[in-house]
Amino acid sequence: xxxPLLQTSDLDLFMSRPRNRPFFSEGDPSGAIYQVxxxxxxxxxxxxxxxxxxxxxxxxxxxxxLGTHGPEQVDAEAACASRVSxxxxxxLQRMLQSEPTRAMKVIDAAYGGQEPxxxxxxxxxxxxxxxxxxxxxxxxxxRLGQSVGGELLVDLPMMRADIADxxxxxxxxxxREMTKLRDLKIIDLLGLRKFKIQRAAVLQSLALTGxxxxxxxxxxxxxxxxxxxxxxxxxxxxxxxxxx
Amino acid sequence: xxxPLLQTSDLDLFMSRPRNRPFFSEGDPSGAIYQVxxxxxxxxxxxxxxxxxxxxxxxxxxxxxLGTHGPEQVDAEAACASRVSxxxxxxLQRMLQSEPTRAMKVIDAAYGGQEPxxxxxxxxxxxxxxxxxxxxxxxxxxRLGQSVGGELLVDLPMMRADIADxxxxxxxxxxREMTKLRDLKIIDLLGLRKFKIQRAAVLQSLALTGxxxxxxxxxxxxxxxxxxxxxxxxxxxxxxxxxx
DNA sequence: GAGCGTCCTTGATGCCGGTCAAATCGCAGA
DNA sequence: TCTGCGATTTGACCGGCATCAAGGACGCTC
Numbered sequence: 192x193x194x195p196l197l198q199t200s201d202l203d204l205f206m207s208r209p210r211n212r213p214f215f216s217e218g219d220p221s222g223a224i225y226q227v228x229x230x231x232x233x234x235x236x237x238x239x240x241x242x243x244x245x246x247x248x249x250x251x252x253x254x255x256x257l258g259t260h261g262p263e264q265v266d267a268e269a270a271c272a273s274r275v276s277x278x279x280x281x282x283l284q285r286m287l288q289s290e291p292t293r294a295m296k297v298i299d300a301a302y303g304g305q306e307p308x309x310x311x312x313x314x315x316x317x318x319x320x321x322x323x324x325x326x327x328x329x330x331x332x333x334r335l336g337q338s339v340g341g342e343l344l345v346d347l348p349m350m351r352a353d354i355a356d357x358x359x360x361x362x363x364x365x366x367r368e369m370t371k372l373r374d375l376k377i378i379d380l381l382g383l384r385k386f387k388i389q390r391a392a393v394l395q396s397l398a399l400t401g402x403x404x405x406x407x408x409x410x411x412x413x414x415x416x417x418x419x420x421x422x423x424x425x426x427x428x429x430x431x432x433x434x435x
Numbered sequence: 436x437x438x439p440l441l442q443t444s445d446l447d448l449f450m451s452r453p454r455n456r457p458f459f460s461e462g463d464p465s466g467a468i469y470q471v472x473x474x475x476x477x478x479x480x481x482x483x484x485x486x487x488x489x490x491x492x493x494x495x496x497x498x499x500x501l502g503t504h505g506p507e508q509v510d511a512e513a514a515c516a517s518r519v520s521x522x523x524x525x526x527l528q529r530m531l532q533s534e535p536t537r538a539m540k541v542i543d544a545a546y547g548g549q550e551p552x553x554x555x556x557x558x559x560x561x562x563x564x565x566x567x568x569x570x571x572x573x574x575x576x577x578r579l580g581q582s583v584g585g586e587l588l589v590d591l592p593m594m595r596a597d598i599a600d601x602x603x604x605x606x607x608x609x610x611r612e613m614t615k616l617r618d619l620k621i622i623d624l625l626g627l628r629k630f631k632i633q634r635a636a637v638l639q640s641l642a643l644t645g646x647x648x649x650x651x652x653x654x655x656x657x658x659x660x661x662x663x664x665x666x667x668x669x670x671x672x673x674x675x676x677x678x679x
Numbered sequence: 680g681a682g683c684g685t686c687c688t689t690g691a692t693g694c695c696g697g698t699c700a701a702a703t704c705g706c707a708g709a
Numbered sequence: 710t711c712t713g714c715g716a717t718t719t720g721a722c723c724g725g726c727a728t729c730a731a732g733g734a735c736g737c738t739c
Contacts, residue, residue: 364697
């Protein structure tokens with residue numbers, strides 16, 4: 192992990208929460224910036240109907256909170272037992288005066304972290320379930336993965352239901368697709384909260400194109416040309432995939 | 436419409452495009468800010484598979500383009516014959532020196548306009564087709580609607596396929612749901628590029644909750660309480676709706 | 680006004696993924 | 710270790726929406 196944006200000297204409070212407890216909720220007065228020390232925070236919104244939409248996850252080193260941008264727009268809850276440090280209103284004002292450039296950088300990072308990325312929107316609007324999950328696991332690998340003997344060991348701090356609400360599907364489907372990826376030997380499940388990426392190239396291909404391409408045959412750039420319907424193969428060839 | 440952010444004196448170029456022609460594409464060097472004069476611009480991304488995802492639409496008065504934030508992240512295309520004015524690199528630099536506050540405001544507006552809103556994400560991830568369309572038409576009404584004798588007359592500058600790619604559905608489904616709303620007498624279709632909102636309260640309720648509530652019985656705030664599955668009624672009672 | 684291409688509407692069909700249900704797993708506390 | 714509860718897995722079923730297909734409407738150009 193790179194050097195965190197905020198140092199101990201900046202911060203004025205530490206907070207811990209067990210799983211599913213909020214750090215703050217939508218509409219709360221803000222003025223503070225939070226930095227994840229350990230665990231995983233989910234930024235989410237509730238719909239009128241009581242459904243939950245997880246906009247993003249924050250991992251150690253990430254900052255969140257609206258700071259100077261007004262009242263909070265989302266709920267921030269612990270996806271697992273988590274600890275965050277807080278730069279409160281006063282400390283933020285102080286930093287804005289003493290180090291305006293860095294303060295702005297912190298505020299921008301915290302603000303940007305809770306905006307949904309366009310990639311996320313593309314994924315949840317079009318991709319089939321298997322591609323959504325492949326995309327999520329691949330990005331989790333990039334963010335949290337630890338290389339171990341050519342494979343990538345990745346923490347999975349959040350529950351299946353959290354993933355589901357992040358990708359616009361149900362936790363049952365998350366579970367099913369996870370099992371499918373395991374059967375294809377693309378990932379290996381190590382208990383409930385950890386997994387291994389066994390074939391990163393295949394996972395990446397599945398995440399990007401929704402199909403299982405081998406790493407030596409990258410889909411041609413010409414496939415970027417416009418085509419009204421996606422004619423990509425939508426079926427798994429388990430045998431071919433396992434042989435790959 | 437409120438006073439546009441940019442005045443004629445600021446701008447250094449006008450550009451026109453017929454439908455489906457780009458103003459710029461993802462990856463183009465930026466440094467400019469654009470303001471819609473007439474028509475409708477769609478900001479979109481293409482997926483590897485050649486599918487299109489419309490992140491947002493820009494209407495007259497809106498600004499877009501990344502300005503000082505680096506190369507363009509999206510395609511900007513005319514959703515119908517459109518005209519935009521452009522504040523180029525030099526003009527932007529000049530404004531940043533002479534009126535930094537306003538320049539920053541312009542840049543922020545343009546930047547924010549092409550970030551997907553969290554409301555949009557919530558909609559496309561969970562809502563059924565009828566609710567998605569109701570939400571889109573209602574927001575279009577708020578943005579472009581002209582009150583005419585208690586009803587709201589709204590331009591619909593983009594094609595069905597554009598709406599579909601914005602909401603994560605197919606243009607056939609957009610068409611079907613549009614017909615359904617017309618049959619329910621919630622909207623009235625006036626040709627292909629214009630419609631009337633006949634019963635705004637019902638449309639709004641459909642957009643927010645996915646169900647048809649009458650305006651006198653607003654869904655109670657307590658419904659915001661957490662419930663893992665949305666048990667809201669998913670069926671249309673055409674008779675009851677028409678009677679309302 | 681005729682002709683033509685594009686966009687839109689509408690129908691028929693099939694499948695993905697949501698829903699309901701039940702069994703199993705995993706963890707924490709007694 | 711035992712017990713209990715919540716999380717996860719797995720199965721069965723089915724409904725909404727994508728897909729395929731055909732016909733109609735609209736807006737061009739000539």
